[in-house]
Amino acid sequence: MNRYGAQAQKMWQEAAPTRYRQLEDPEEFFSTLGRQAEQMVGELIPQIAGPDPAGEGYLVKVGRLNAAKLQAEEIVRADLLAPPEIEDEDENVNPDLQDWLDWKAEAEKLRLQMLEERDNH
Template identity: 60%
Template sequence: MNKYGRQAQEAWKAASPTCYSQIQDPEEFFTRLGEEAQEQVDGLWMRLAGPDPQGETYLEKVGRLNAARNQAEEIVRYDLLSPPESEDEEDEYVNPSIQEHLEFMAEVQKLREQL
């Protein structure tokens, strides 16, 4: 499990223990979620950084790229890795990516049971 999966798992445990307890295989769920987050960060950060400005120094470039990566991580952390907002608002807010993962994991579990 990568750092994004661990961050998501800890966030879910703390902020939404009921939702966390409903995940059949947390290790696999958060491993996949972390991998998807890594892919999204990798795809987003270079777009946020943009092209190299003319006359940019090495240190300026390093700062620009680091800032873009941090911004990409924050966007993905909010959009993909956050648990549902509140246990009281059960179905009012469901992150579509997380819902897809939950459905996928349920299907995988059913297939395993059939074997």
């Protein structure tokens, strides 16, 4: 398994443990996912980096290519390697955290209503 597969496996174990446990063969799943990620990164790097600008120095080129690689890896991590955002089961939800998130969402809703009312007057 390459490093992309290992990263994905760790993310799934931490963020989507229920889905992770449902995988029949995690080793094969993440090995395949890692190979797909490596291929995607390789295809994205030249697209993101673009053509070499005229007069570009060596260090500038190295910096541009490294930045393109990091950006490609971030795209692949978000689009391919990250586990599904929603777990099927709520067994891992911390009730205190959920209460706080609900309170924060309600507070934001009230703040927006107050701003809207202020702007309408």
